[in-house]
Amino acid sequence: MSRGGVQGFYGERLSQVLAARRLSQVQLAGLVGVSPATVSKWRAGSQAPEREALDRLASVVNVMPEWFTRAPAAKVSLPLFRSNASAHVAARAMLEARLEWAQDVALALSEFVDFPAVHLPVRAFVDPDEITPDEIEAAAVECRELWRLGRTAVQDVALANEGAGVVLIREETGVSQIEGLSAWSTELGRPLILLSADKDNGYRSRFDLAHELGHLILHRHIVRPTERERHKQMELQAHRFAGAFLLPPESFSSEVRTPVTLDDLLLLKRRWGVSVAAMVMRLRALKILDEEGSQLLFKRRSARWGAKAEPGDGDRLPEQPRLLRRTIDLLVDEHVMPREAIPRHIGLAAHDIEMLAGLPEGYFQAKGNVVQFARLRAANSEAVASAAGNTVVPFPSPTFKR
Amino acid sequence: MPQLPQESIPALLVRNVSRELVMGVEDALKSGAERAYGAAIGMDEGHLPHVVGQLRHFKMNETFHQALAVGQAQPSPIRGNGLIMGRAGIFTLGRFNIPAGFWVNGRRSHIRQQMALANKALEPLVQTALFEQYVEPAAAVAFFVACFSGSLKLQPEGPVAIHIAVPDHDMRGWLFRECLSTFLQRYEPATSTTQPDLVTPKLKQGQAAKGEGAA
Numbered sequence: 001m002s003r004g005g006v007q008g009f010y011g012e013r014l015s016q017v018l019a020a021r022r023l024s025q026v027q028l029a030g031l032v033g034v035s036p037a038t039v040s041k042w043r044a045g046s047q048a049p050e051r052e053a054l055d056r057l058a059s060v061v062n063v064m065p066e067w068f069t070r071a072p073a074a075k076v077s078l079p080l081f082r083s084n085a086s087a088h089v090a091a092r093a094m095l096e097a098r099l100e101w102a103q104d105v106a107l108a109l110s111e112f113v114d115f116p117a118v119h120l121p122v123r124a125f126v127d128p129d130e131i132t133p134d135e136i137e138a139a140a141v142e143c144r145e146l147w148r149l150g151r152t153a154v155q156d157v158a159l160a161n162e163g164a165g166v167v168l169i170r171e172e173t174g175v176s177q178i179e180g181l182s183a184w185s186t187e188l189g190r191p192l193i194l195l196s197a198d199k200d201n202g203y204r205s206r207f208d209l210a211h212e213l214g215h216l217i218l219h220r221h222i223v224r225p226t227e228r229e230r231h232k233q234m235e236l237q238a239h240r241f242a243g244a245f246l247l248p249p250e251s252f253s254s255e256v257r258t259p260v261t262l263d264d265l266l267l268l269k270r271r272w273g274v275s276v277a278a279m280v281m282r283l284r285a286l287k288i289l290d291e292e293g294s295q296l297l298f299k300r301r302s303a304r305w306g307a308k309a310e311p312g313d314g315d316r317l318p319e320q321p322r323l324l325r326r327t328i329d330l331l332v333d334e335h336v337m338p339r340e341a342i343p344r345h346i347g348l349a350a351h352d353i354e355m356l357a358g359l360p361e362g363y364f365q366a367k368g369n370v371v372q373f374a375r376l377r378a379a380n381s382e383a384v385a386s387a388a389g390n391t392v393v394p395f396p397s398p399t400f401k402r
Numbered sequence: 403m404p405q406l407p408q409e410s411i412p413a414l415l416v417r418n419v420s421r422e423l424v425m426g427v428e429d430a431l432k433s434g435a436e437r438a439y440g441a442a443i444g445m446d447e448g449h450l451p452h453v454v455g456q457l458r459h460f461k462m463n464e465t466f467h468q469a470l471a472v473g474q475a476q477p478s479p480i481r482g483n484g485l486i487m488g489r490a491g492i493f494t495l496g497r498f499n500i501p502a503g504f505w506v507n508g509r510r511s512h513i514r515q516q517m518a519l520a521n522k523a524l525e526p527l528v529q530t531a532l533f534e535q536y537v538e539p540a541a542a543v544a545f546f547v548a549c550f551s552g553s554l555k556l557q558p559e560g561p562v563a564i565h566i567a568v569p570d571h572d573m574r575g576w577l578f579r580e581c582l583s584t585f586l587q588r589y590e591p592a593t594s595t596t597q598p599d600l601v602t603p604k605l606k607q608g609q610a611a612k613g614e615g616a617a
Contacts, residue, residue: 109603111606112605112606112609113603113604113605113606113609114603114604114605114606115603116600116601116602116603148598149597150590151590152587152590154597155596155597156597159597159599159600159601160597162600162601163598163599163600163601164600251587251590254425254583254586255583255587322601323601323603326601326602326603327603330603330605334605334609336605336609
């Protein structure tokens, strides 16, 4: 174990922070001023940093030094990523580490508060082949019934998820190719979803959230696949769930005019809070459109609006998480913990907690609620009326300062 | 001034006429119109509009009758030129066609006018009376009204809109009328206009007391 270094240093914490900050061992070694081999030893647990090195290390990666001596919580279940491309290995590791930090934040806060009870449909599939389209539709219906959403458009998908006990994080990740990830936490006994805020599109964000919800319900007990086909199959199942959850067949189909046109769907887009592309996919899944019909609409969509954007994308602001933010507000308002002590309690940098909990930047630096307004000194407010009738305001003179 | 009662005509319709029946009638009227136009194709241009109109009457009566039967709405038998009527809860259901625009065709049928008399009991729901109180009626009348473009050059194979309409007692005005696509949304369970906010973390027992002490 450690040799002359800080007692109780956890190498896993170092691995976690390397992933979260997207730093290589060599880069970190350069920043801390030690050799890469030393960092490797710290990481493997065969050596622990000296006090000064730990302070430098903590300052470089922006966490509390003491955080490295806290036992890491049990890992969350392995998340499923939209993109399994090898180019995104570091990005996936970073997102996974951020999700684990979100788990740490929620765990630290759950010492003081009870979060909403977990209320999700339970499915025990162990193989994606067991999941038929009918099973997916039934799971989506059950979810809506559990959450008392009826069959109309869901006003706020984030609110519904968090009300059902899901811990939701929405932050800029710098990896726009991976829209979100989700996992079950055994320590918290509840699921977590992390959404990327990089695209800033309210319609896509709702669909991404419903997609992750599909993974949490349908794929909870399925071992994460390595084969490409299996991964794709599970992604399609989560997509189908998202469509079924956001656009229930009975109510959505009755509003769709046939033959379907892009303009009709644009009108429905705002009402249902779902993009035209996702609606075309849903209509295909419901067999209202055949393969040829959906391809034709996608082709027209690309021709009219391009491949990525759609008209009205900016009409709906992305839904914001509330649970962690409200919990921190509650602790502060009820004087359970002073605002500035919260980052210390959690062990992460104030900026990281602000991002994970959706708090405004500088939240933990705020001293109080008293706002001081600037007041003109008496000497400065003396205006001199010139002979021409104009008003001359003199510059403040140092001699007037008290 | 007397207050309007809490009850409303659309709420009465939703309670008495099932969503499945309304959707069945919607499909029936569309398919009836389509069959009528299909059957008239090839007839002489000189009387084609009349042929289409007449065929619509018969074909749509047939499909309407079928939809009422499937929806267990006790349809009256098909006999000659007679109206087809069904019954769902307190409502007697009928149908007629009109050209889009002014609703001129409603009063043409003497039987329809007689049927509409029952709706006097619904009028206090729209306009309060000084001396009469609203009492939930035992009978009322609603019509499915298929609106056609009025020209064989514009969507001749089907109605441009189908409404559900509740006439006043002398069929000179409408107490309620709404396009079926809008009306069908009324069947969605009223989950309240605002989604419930359940994102409420609660302080664990003991933490609140600690907090008060700190304050």
